[in-house]
Amino acid sequence: MILFRNIPIIQLPFLFLVVLLLDGCWDRVEINDVALITAVGIDKKDDETIEVSAQVYTPKTAGEKMGAESGGGGTGQTFMRSAKGVALADSISGLQSKLPRKVFWGQTDVYIIGEELAKNDIRDHLDFIMRDQGPREHAFVFICKGNAKDVVELLPPLERNSAEVLREMAKSHTGLKVTALDLALMLSDETGAAALPWIEILPPEPGKNKKQTIASMKGTAVFKKNKMIGRIDEKMTPEVLWLTNKMTSGVITITPKESKGIVSFNLIRSHTELIPQVTDGKWRMTVKIEANYKVIQNTTNLSLSKEKFMKIVEKDLSEEIENRVKKTLSLVQKKMNADIFDFAGAFHRGFPKEWIKTKDHWDEIFPQIELKIEAKTKVIRTGLVDEGATRTEKEVRKK
Template sequence: MRSRRSRLSLILLSLLCLTGCWDRVEINDTAFILTTAVDVEQDGKIRYSVLMPLPGSMGGASGGGGGTAGTKSYYIDSEVGTTFREAQARLQRRMSRRMFFAHRRTLLIGEDYAKRGIRNVFDTTPRSPESRMTLYMVVAKGKAYKLLQATPQFERFPSEAIRELVKARNVIPINMKQVALSLSSPGSDAVTVYMGVKEAQKTSKNTKKSKEIEFLGYAQFREDKMTGVFENVEADGLAWLKSMSVQSTATVKIEDRYTITLSIFDSKCQIRAHTVRGKLRFDIRTEAKAKVTESLGMYDLSQTGKVQKVEEAMNRYIEQSMRKAIRKMIANRTDSAQFGSYLWREHPGLWEKKYASRWPAGMKDADFRIQVRSVLTETGLIYENVTKAERTR
């Protein structure tokens, strides 16, 4: 009996050491934030906007995406404050559920705010355990909250459209961690994805115009302030300089008669920094593969010599795109391709002695030698247009 009582006493005492759910948060008491937008008001205060799903409106399918008037399955709200947390606290005052940020995947920055400096964003985000440094950072053309008001037709939430566009094969996926490293590393400047809203055309009188989110390029930063935008071929050139294997579309002319559109993929870039007779030089070697997606003018790609001409035209296109990106960096006094980092790693003494205090001004006098080697791996299922008449012998 004594043994049984002792065992029972030990079991009862051990129960006192067990923890309970004293601070539990029920799922129906939580508002899941999918994305946030940061803008600056005329008086300098911060406008903080959030987008969250409405659980009661997510049971059935909503036609026309998530942004059709009257059938929205999400809610957008914003508030103004001196700091991010102050605006967030004011938002929380009128919400019956606690805002939860662990499911947030994108952070949108308004263009005006980006031009004033984004360094403060990296103070508020890492302080909360719910916020992740892997979320994608996007600069919006104009106001960031206008991206939240878009009505994409393929996605239920605008935040999903933004996230899918950032992850697309033709875009460099840039998250907060990568931007922070660029801002804190010597000889480098940050870039972020740059997006805007484009109003699509009406297909009939009874349909409404949709506001689609569009990838426009990459926002260019000097220290933490936005100074410009890489667009079109400049954006492709930047991706190749950063050795990002993005998929790009290029249209080239052959013999001034034929127009060929190529899909360029699997690109690689190697950059070496050194000095020649006291002048700084960067040797850039790029390799890429491509396939023909369209050929106007009935250009016969069954001949090896003609394939080589296409490859030469593609080499010129890639080189020109990279040079345009470099000229854009020099004009805006930025080092978005991190040339200074290559110089710092390969020649730390030269960097500290001559260039550290005045970079990226040193890029203006540097020599950039670019060598491109591209290979046309696919010409498609046909060599010539199928409607071309057969030649008689």
């Protein structure tokens, strides 16, 4: 009774009752009994049917050999199973009937939507992901060229499966990073506009199987009213990150007006602010970008240790960013008329009365908004050398 020395006698019966009610791990599921879904591809088959392709990973048990369909690394087997249905829930149910192990969604990294399905209404399929307790709402969403099934069944040479490849690409900030929850919030917004990463399958290495390759980010898919209406190419995608305040890394190269050669910069940090204004019935938006950079290459003869030349390259860098952002904004605003940068939210917060009066006519207002881009850059590091690393003292311009 030493364990119960400090417990009042009157409480002991309740303590024993609690112990009797503990059932232990009665509902535990052994890892050998589950099929881990790492990626899900969704394709349109016809007007009434979709096809779900699941990338399944089964952990390797003691004495079990590696499956022939496995990808790069890992201690298990990766393979694909597909099922058709009239809805995503229906297809998932059919998928379970093709697997001897219980489907487990806790390791799902990515959802991939095929091009044809993306051009139709994707909202109903997203409803299942957000409503059911199985699918992960924080898994990343991608739109792919062609069929999602082709991406799911890839066997990358380095990673365990294609889900790991896409997950790491999303985390590396080379393109947009959008989760199922992010997408649901964008589609439920008043404008119904969304931007998602666009991926394409790269050609395999010579002599390799066509499946032994990866899918890579190649731009941005633009959605309006739950349908994909267009695409922004890979070169203009960094500007989408600028405008959504999601730019965290990236290299930009300029040719200074004062010298031949180029200067390349790597982003350290940045911040983008949307400043709305409504005066005399005119809607204006100022996009303010502030960014700090470091120099990673300089083939000019300019000595960037001198304030005069540093100000020159900073001015040229700011102008380059402004021109790129203007070009992307023009495409999205004038040609696509899709508010993927949430200008509506900025006006709603800044001018709620004006917004309430005109929100039903946003499609007419958005293309007419007057834009002003202000980029302010600061180079805070010049690298390990102040002067030209491969130039003589006489070649470096200091005045």
